[in-house]
Amino acid sequence: MSKEFVEATIRDNKVVVFSKTYCPYCKMAKQQLNKYKGQYKEEPVIIEIENRPDCEQIQAILGKITGGRTVPRVFINGKCIGGGSETKAAEDSGKLKTMLSTAGAI
Incomplete structure (x- = not known):
């Protein structure tokens, strides 16, 4: 059940974040996407x-x-771009907007 849920969520949505509310890296990833x-x-x-x-x-x-159990795990167009640090680095370099645009999310 969980495997199907994870796979379907990733497949059926352009941007997905698996997160925990109290995790500072999760908050970092969500802040970048909230921009x-x-x-x-x-x-x-x-x-x-x-x-x-x-x-x-x-x-x-x-x-x-x-390859990593920790959260956040950020997926754009079905591909994992990493966690909080990677999402922030992508935003800082301008790549996050390009990824979101290419995926048709924005």
């Missing part, structure tokens, strides 16, 4: 996993898909 609020054709899907009964399974699945 484009009002420009999105399709709002990013944020999955806050810490209160889900399948939290551990989701992290294990993310580990298999991306």
Whole structure:
């Protein structure tokens, strides 16, 4: 069930963040994406996993898909771009906007 949920969420949405509400790196990733609020054709899907009964399974699945179990895991157009630091670096370099635009998210 969790595997199908993760795969379908990534497949069916242009921008997905698997996150935990209290995590500073998750907040960093979401802040970078929030800079484009009002420009999105399709709002990013944020999955806050810490209160889900399948939290551990989701992290294990993310580990298999991306090589890392930690959150955040940010996906644009089905591809993991990394976590909070990578998302911020992409924004700082101007690449995040390009990725979002290429994906048709903005």
